[in-house]
Amino acid sequence: MVRTPCCDKSGMKKGTWTPEEDRKLIAYVTKYGCWNWRQLPKFAGLSRCGKSCRLRWLNYLRPNIKRGNYSKEEEETIIKLHESLGNRWSTIASQLPGRTDNEIKNHWHTNLKKRLKQNSIAQEENSSSNNVFPREKSQKRLKGANNSHLHQETVEIIDSSMLSHNNPQVNSRPSPQILQLQ
DNA sequence: AAATGGGGCAACCGCAGCCAT
DNA sequence: TATGGCTGCGGTTGCCCCATT
Numbered sequence: 474m475v476r477t478p479c480c481d482k483s484g485m486k487k488g489t490w491t492p493e494e495d496r497k498l499i500a501y502v503t504k505y506g507c508w509n510w511r512q513l514p515k516f517a518g519l520s521r522c523g524k525s526c527r528l529r530w531l532n533y534l535r536p537n538i539k540r541g542n543y544s545k546e547e548e549e550t551i552i553k554l555h556e557s558l559g560n561r562w563s564t565i566a567s568q569l570p571g572r573t574d575n576e577i578k579n580h581w582h583t584n585l586k587k588r589l590k591q592n593s594i595a596q597e598e599n600s601s602s603n604n605v606f607p608r609e610k611s612q613k614r615l616k617g618a619n620n621s622h623l624h625q626e627t628v629e630i631i632d633s634s635m636l637s638h639n640n641p642q643v644n645s646r647p648s649p650q651i652l653q654l655q
Numbered sequence: 656a657a658a659t660g661g662g663g664c665a666a667c668c669g670c671a672g673c674c675a676t
Numbered sequence: 677t678a679t680g681g682c683t684g685c686g687g688t689t690g691c692c693c694c695a696t697t
Contacts (some may be wrong), residue, residue: 489665489691511682527683528666563685574685575665583663 486520490529494519498526499534532575539571543580551577552585 486494501517507530510523519526532538543551547569554565562574562581569577 487667509682522667524668524683525666531684532665560686578686579664 484520485522485525487525490533494521495529495534498530502530502534528575532573535573537571538573540576547572548585551581552589555581555585 510527562578566574
């Protein structure tokens, strides 16, 4: 089946959304709803393709979206659901109110995946031969971890530092939604 | 102080599925 | 049944910021 492009690419703006565009989209969707994403940008006065508008609304502008600061429970839920469902991000997102599939996917790729990998390595090394040469191995793998105590400890330190990384006070890129309200 | 590399995240791309005609 | 339009989804890219050198 030959598919037409989702929108006429010519004249369509791409890239980061401006506060002005956000304002237009919010104003239109809150007033009229999203009855047709393809037509919406035209009526809302946006030079974006409908797909882009939809994505922006769902992932960023929609009300009740939680940003950053994943709780331990949320992370455990994501990990468990990913174990059983795989990369079904939208299904996983539906179990976490206020979280979007895109955000969960990003969080998985940037934090949880690495953490699980570290944990599995730690488990593997703990179980296999009860630390025959754990120091050499862990020192190589964990660059910068210059004290060579128990590997499990090192993993826990990384673990907690990764968690703190999600603190919005640490990771402080301003939300366009906030900018828009200013 | 400047250059550089890596991490985090927003946004884009292309495919699949559903529905109407 | 075939075709075409629309939306949803997941993978990927590329920009920006920050830490390190």
